[in-house]
Amino acid sequence: MSDKVDITLDINGAAHAISVEPRKTLVDAIRDDCGQTGTHIGCEHGVCGTCTIILDGEAIRSCLMFAVQADGRKIRTVEGLADGETLHPLQQAFIDHHGLQCGFCTPGFLMLAANALEHNPDIGDGELLDVLASNLCRCTGYQNIIKAVRAARDTMRGAKV
Amino acid sequence: MERARAAPAPEKIRRASAWTDKKETMKPASFRYHAPKTLDEAVAVLAEVAPDDGRVLAGGQSLVPIMAFRLAKPTHLVDINGIKELAQIKVDGGKLRIGACVRHAAFYEPVCDGPLGRLLATVVRSIAHHPIRTRGTFCGSVAHADPASEWCAVVATLDGEMVAQSQRGERIIPAKDYFAGIMTTTLQEDELLTEVRLPMPAPDTRVGFQEFSRRAGDFALSMAVTIYRLEGGKIADPRVGIGGAEPRARRIAEAEAALRGKQPGADVFNAAGEAAAAAIDPLEDIHTGAEYRRDLVRAMTRRALDSAA
Numbered sequence: 296m297s298d299k300v301d302i303t304l305d306i307n308g309a310a311h312a313i314s315v316e317p318r319k320t321l322v323d324a325i326r327d328d329c330g331q332t333g334t335h336i337g338c339e340h341g342v343c344g345t346c347t348i349i350l351d352g353e354a355i356r357s358c359l360m361f362a363v364q365a366d367g368r369k370i371r372t373v374e375g376l377a378d379g380e381t382l383h384p385l386q387q388a389f390i391d392h393h394g395l396q397c398g399f400c401t402p403g404f405l406m407l408a409a410n411a412l413e414h415n416p417d418i419g420d421g422e423l424l425d426v427l428a429s430n431l432c433r434c435t436g437y438q439n440i441i442k443a444v445r446a447a448r449d450t451m452r453g454a455k456v
Numbered sequence: 457m458e459r460a461r462a463a464p465a466p467e468k469i470r471r472a473s474a475w476t477d478k479k480e481t482m483k484p485a486s487f488r489y490h491a492p493k494t495l496d497e498a499v500a501v502l503a504e505v506a507p508d509d510g511r512v513l514a515g516g517q518s519l520v521p522i523m524a525f526r527l528a529k530p531t532h533l534v535d536i537n538g539i540k541e542l543a544q545i546k547v548d549g550g551k552l553r554i555g556a557c558v559r560h561a562a563f564y565e566p567v568c569d570g571p572l573g574r575l576l577a578t579v580v581r582s583i584a585h586h587p588i589r590t591r592g593t594f595c596g597s598v599a600h601a602d603p604a605s606e607w608c609a610v611v612a613t614l615d616g617e618m619v620a621q622s623q624r625g626e627r628i629i630p631a632k633d634y635f636a637g638i639m640t641t642t643l644q645e646d647e648l649l650t651e652v653r654l655p656m657p658a659p660d661t662r663v664g665f666q667e668f669s670r671r672a673g674d675f676a677l678s679m680a681v682t683i684y685r686l687e688g689g690k691i692a693d694p695r696v697g698i699g700g701a702e703p704r705a706r707r708i709a710e711a712e713a714a715l716r717g718k719q720p721g722a723d724v725f726n727a728a729g730e731a732a733a734a735a736i737d738p739l740e741d742i743h744t745g746a747e748y749r750r751d752l753v754r755a756m757t758r759r760a761l762d763s764a765a
Contacts (some may be wrong), residue, residue: 298488300489315478316482316486317486317487317488317489317533318480318481318485318486318523319482320483320484320488320524323482327480339483339524340520340521340525341520341521341588344585344587347587352591353561353587353591354465354586354590355587355590355591356587356588356591358520359517359520359521359526359588359591360516360591361489361516361520363489363491363537364537365660376642387514404493407587408463409584423665424588425581425672426586428585428672428673429585429586429587429588429673430585448613450701
């Protein structure tokens with residue numbers, strides 16, 4: 296029953312050849328088998344959103360998918376956001392606007408917000424609120440996260456013009 | 457002593473924490489994984505593993521949490537995500553045909569012209585949260601049949617049809633014969649729900665939807681789907697569906713009778729709300745008593761009718 300399956304996870308452009316039981320969730324495989332611990336595990340049943348990653352261009356909860364299902368697909372995690380030593384505008388905005396305190400939920404929020412801004416760089420405040428309501432944060436009270444994402448949106452929009 | 461000299465193996469450096477080396481711990485119980493590429497293959501595998509507690513895995517947004525709690529311990533999972541023909545959505549013969557792998561997020565923008573596309577685009581905003589909507593599927597919700605499922609309420613209200621495929625053939629199940637109770641349907645264990653078909657209402661049909669939940673994305677405590685047309689200023693073909701309040705979503709004939717032939721307005725909408733509240737047999741739990749649920753049904757019905765456009 297515990298037969299392992301050989302798969303390759305493509306995380307931020309790097310191929311990780313691993314062998315996992317089918318019951319291993321994607322987030323467990325990303326952290327334990329591929330050593331990419333930027334993605335955090337919270338509730339493990341799809342409520343808190345801290346394990347949010349981007350799979351083939353869509354934000355998903357990596358605790359609600361099995362690693363075998365992600366074989367060969369493009370995974371992006373928080374480790375892939377910064378460009379070398381230069382932080383992603385979202386990361387910088389989270390610092391500037393105090394969008395984190397303990398930082399546990401931050402990787403999930405960053406990937407959630409990054410995906411929303413990639414899909415719609417001109418996303419309105421209302422729709423942004425709908426997206427950001429997906430994840431839980433126990434420190435900030437959310438207002439500074441919302442401020443940070445709005446600021447990053449405006450920075451990124453400005454940079455493009 | 458040994459520790460000082462021996463360089464750690466590169467494999468060990470890569471690993472995040474020492475505890476992961478000791479013993480692999482995983483929340484779900486073991487299962488065999490099957491990833492068929494065609495519908496025929498899927499139905500064949502399901503026929504083989506279903507008697508042995510094999511289950512279908514679509515979006516996994518309900519099944520995987522249940523497995524994490526080990527409330528479900530399927531011995532086999534048949535993953536249908538690789539079957540391309542199931543990812544289709546199309547209008548055919550006056551019906552919207554939604555394949556088994558169509559995700560909730562597909563409905564953000566109207567999938568078809570007219571009132572049905574508008575209704576689905578409104579309803580999808582109440583389903584969980586964005587990262588759930590990118591994985592979860594319409595048909596998966598209908599197969600799971602949670603009492604608080606928005607899609608189940610839509611299917612019941614519109615009298616949709618479920619297409620069940622097995623090695624024994626194809627079966628079309630009307631909504632009134634499909635929903636059997638809390639997370640219970642008349643789908644057989646070897647049957648795959650390949651498609652849900654929704655009839656397309658006439659272009660002048662007004663559609664409304666309202667639900668109440670304590671926080672955005674929570675399971676709804678009650679919801680109403682309301683549909684009607686106007687003929688000579690009077691309500692024609694009214695449909696009132698209630699979800700989240702009873703073990704299964706269903707149309708409420710008493711509320712529809714209160715609307716039929718009447719001129720739309722606050723008094724008539726209130727009467728329909730009263731009728732729906734009186735007709736239901738409410739679910740009860742520690743947070744939500746029967747009277748509270750009746751009150752919510754009354755309010756949701758009235759507001760859905762108010763919002764119908």
